[in-house]
Amino acid sequence: MSTEENAATKEDMMCTVEETGIWCPKIFGALLEDPSTHDVTFKTSDGGSVSAHRVIVAAGSRVFHAMLYGNMKESSQKEIELPNIEEDILRHLLTFMYTGKVCFSMDRCVDILDAAHYFGVEILESCCADYIETTLAIENCCENVTVAHKKNIQVLVAKCLSFMFNHAVELIKLPQFKELPVDVLLAFLESSDVCAEEIEIFLAAVDWYKHQGSQNSEVTNKGIFQLVRYPLISKSDLIHKVRPVEEIDSVLYTAALEYHLLPEEYAGPPEQIKPRCPFFEVISVTPSTVTLEKNKDKTVISRIGSRSWRELCVIKVTPFQQNPLKFTLCLEAYCDRSYIVFSLKSVKFESIPRDRNDVNGFNAMHLKQGEATDVTVSYSGPSKVVVNIGLQSQSVTVRDTSVFLCIYFYNPGDKLVISCV
Incomplete structure (x- = not known):
C-alpha cells in the first residue's frame, strides 16, 4: 500500500453495503443494542461473546436456523460455541441481519464475505462480492481469486475469473499468476473468454508448471497443456517456442502443425480450434x-x-x-x-x-x-x-x-x- 493510501482517514477506508425495503433499521438496530431482550449468546474463536435474539438470527441465516431450531444440540443451549468466526466479524454479520446495512473496513471485506458464505447469509454474500468486484485490479485479482478458491466462495471466484479473462494480457505476466491454485488455472485455460494471444497463454502455463506444477500431485502436466489451443498459435511460434518445451502434448502439437499445412483436413479435437475472445x-x-x-x-x-x-x-x-x-x-x-x-x-x-x-x-x-x-x-x-x-x-x-x-x-x-x- 502506498504512503498516500496509508494516510487515508478511517472514513475513507470504509465500505458500506445495504439492502433496503425489507427491514426497519432503527427498530431492529435498537433491539440488537438492547441485551436485556436477548435470549442466546455466541462464543467466538477469539474469546469474544455476542448476544442476540434466536428468532431474528434464525430468520437471517439458514445455518443458524438449523442450529437453533433443528435437531442439533445447540437448539437447547443458551450459550453456543462458534469456533470458526471472530467476534468482530460476527457483530458485522448480525448487524446486517438486523438492519440490512453494515459498514466495515475494506481489509475485512473478504472475511465478512467468507462468514456470510459459511452461515448462508446470501444477500450479504452477494453485496460483498459485488463490492469486491468494483475494487478488482491487475495487482490484487490473483490474490483475491486464490483466497476465494481456498474458502470455496464460488460467487467471488467467478467475478475474479471474469476480470482475469478481460485483463489476461497483463495478468499472465505477473509473478502472482504462477501462484494460482490448480483449479483456477484450469478454469482459466479452459475458457474461451480469455483475451490474449494463444502463444502468451501457453508460455504462462509453462511458467506456472515450472514454478509449482511439477511438484503438484493434483494435476499432471498434460492436464494443463492439453487445454492449450495449439492450432491458434502461429506456425513459427509452434516451431520455435512450443516444440522446445518437453511437457507439451506431442499428439496435439503434431495435429496443430498439420492444421497449418492442411486446415481443411484437420482431424484433431474440435475444441482445439475453437477461437478464444477476439x-x-x-x-x-x-x-x-x-x-x-x-x-x-x-x-x-x-x-x-x-x-x-x-x-x-x-x-x-x-x-x-x-x-x-x-x-x-x-x-x-x-x-x-x-x-x-x-x-x-x-x-x-x-x-x-x-x-x-x-x-x-x-x-x-x-x-x-x-x-x-x-x-x-x-x-x-x-x-x-x-x-x-x-x-x-x-x-x-x-x-x-x-x-x-x-x-x-x-x-x-x-x-x-x-x-x-
Missing part, C-alpha cells in the same frame, strides 16, 4: 492528444486538444485462423468535416510511420456521426490477412499472426468507438 489492442502513439477508455465490450478513442493536425492511433489486431475478427467503428464527430484515414501495416509497431502519406490501400473515409462501420479481419491463406472496412478492402502479408490498423484523426473533439461484435 483480441485487439489499441495503442496510442500520441498519448498527450489521444486518450483511451477501455472496458470489456468497447474502446473509446478521443482526439483531444484544440489544434487541427493529424494524430495517430494504432490497433494491433490478432484474428483467428478459422473465425474472422469482427468489430464496429462508430465516429462521434465534433463537426461535419470530421474524417478518418486508415492504413494497414505488417511491420513492427516501432516502425509505423506517423505521416499519412504512407497510407496504402484505404481511401479517406468520411464516417457519418453515429453510424457504425463494420470491420472484418480474417486470414485468406498462409500468412495473408485481409481487412475489410465498410466496402473497402486491403490485404497484407504478415510474418506473425498480427497486423496493425493505423487510424489517423484530423479534428479535435472526435471520438471513435470500437465495439466488439
Whole structure:
C-alpha cells in the first residue's frame, strides 16, 4: 500500500453495503443494542461473546436456523460455541441481519464475505462480492481469486475469473499468476473468454508448471497443456517456442502443425480450434492528444486538444485462423468535416510511420456521426490477412499472426468507438 493510501482517514477506508425495503433499521438496530431482550449468546474463536435474539438470527441465516431450531444440540443451549468466526466479524454479520446495512473496513471485506458464505447469509454474500468486484485490479485479482478458491466462495471466484479473462494480457505476466491454485488455472485455460494471444497463454502455463506444477500431485502436466489451443498459435511460434518445451502434448502439437499445412483436413479435437475472445489492442502513439477508455465490450478513442493536425492511433489486431475478427467503428464527430484515414501495416509497431502519406490501400473515409462501420479481419491463406472496412478492402502479408490498423484523426473533439461484435 502506498504512503498516500496509508494516510487515508478511517472514513475513507470504509465500505458500506445495504439492502433496503425489507427491514426497519432503527427498530431492529435498537433491539440488537438492547441485551436485556436477548435470549442466546455466541462464543467466538477469539474469546469474544455476542448476544442476540434466536428468532431474528434464525430468520437471517439458514445455518443458524438449523442450529437453533433443528435437531442439533445447540437448539437447547443458551450459550453456543462458534469456533470458526471472530467476534468482530460476527457483530458485522448480525448487524446486517438486523438492519440490512453494515459498514466495515475494506481489509475485512473478504472475511465478512467468507462468514456470510459459511452461515448462508446470501444477500450479504452477494453485496460483498459485488463490492469486491468494483475494487478488482491487475495487482490484487490473483490474490483475491486464490483466497476465494481456498474458502470455496464460488460467487467471488467467478467475478475474479471474469476480470482475469478481460485483463489476461497483463495478468499472465505477473509473478502472482504462477501462484494460482490448480483449479483456477484450469478454469482459466479452459475458457474461451480469455483475451490474449494463444502463444502468451501457453508460455504462462509453462511458467506456472515450472514454478509449482511439477511438484503438484493434483494435476499432471498434460492436464494443463492439453487445454492449450495449439492450432491458434502461429506456425513459427509452434516451431520455435512450443516444440522446445518437453511437457507439451506431442499428439496435439503434431495435429496443430498439420492444421497449418492442411486446415481443411484437420482431424484433431474440435475444441482445439475453437477461437478464444477476439483480441485487439489499441495503442496510442500520441498519448498527450489521444486518450483511451477501455472496458470489456468497447474502446473509446478521443482526439483531444484544440489544434487541427493529424494524430495517430494504432490497433494491433490478432484474428483467428478459422473465425474472422469482427468489430464496429462508430465516429462521434465534433463537426461535419470530421474524417478518418486508415492504413494497414505488417511491420513492427516501432516502425509505423506517423505521416499519412504512407497510407496504402484505404481511401479517406468520411464516417457519418453515429453510424457504425463494420470491420472484418480474417486470414485468406498462409500468412495473408485481409481487412475489410465498410466496402473497402486491403490485404497484407504478415510474418506473425498480427497486423496493425493505423487510424489517423484530423479534428479535435472526435471520438471513435470500437465495439466488439
